[in-house]
Amino acid sequence: MKIAMTGSTGRVGSRLLPRLRDQGHDVRTLTTRLADTAAVKELLDGVDAVVHAAAALRTSTDFEGVNVHGTRTLAELSAKVPQFVHISTNLVYPNGLGRPAVETDPTGPDPAFGDYPRTKALGEQAVLDTRAAAVLRLAFxxxxxxxxxxxSLRWASTWPAHQRLHMVHHVDVAQAIxxxxxxxxxxxFNIADDSPVTALELHLLNGLPPGEAVQQDFDPWNGIVSTEHVQRELGFRPRYPSALSASVAGVL
Incomplete structure (x- = not known):
């Protein structure tokens, strides 16, 4: 399959690109910004699928430009490309569901997480309003x-030991795609492992003793998602069902 990929130098994209090629795909990448319409059109010419992994995440001052407007432009320009895979985040879900989030839940990112999840939610909607696509909401x-x-310890160091973080290994991101x-x-589709990791386990995985919890009140379901849909529809089974199994396998 001929694939046009964005974000090939990012943390997800740089690990995904060689795996897509190992799977036998002919992958071309975008080496300029999404705002370069001519380059995007050239990227899309003659491909069978788009994998959109580019995103403004941490230090960017252009979250709207990249995550919303750039995403919408890519979706519009790819109208004749049969498949479109948009990489998103489970941070688009709201707090307070009282259970794992499912794909039919409305988006409502916690403002405390800033512009990244807010603009990723808008970017999802921009794609789905424009064309048929698969949206993958990745866990951590x-x-x-x-x-x-x-x-992860930048925030988990203040968590109670039993607070959980839902994760997914790069191997399983590639598998899902x-x-x-x-x-x-x-x-x-929610993409995550089977067993969220606790704050205590995060410390142990990093070779550190547990931190002293500062944050006492927390939602035990915040950030936890259901993967039943992707398992039933696509047969997805994480190769590393937990971060602990990945640690034992030596692939952290």
């Missing part, structure tokens, strides 16, 4: 020496 991605695992492409799937 880790593995392959990604510094995300260490960075392969299943979507193979099935020609459309719609929204």
């Amino acid at each position: 991605v880790y593995g392959d020496d990604d510094p995300h695992l260490e960075e 392969e299943k979507v492409l193979g099935a020609g799937a459309e719609g929204i």
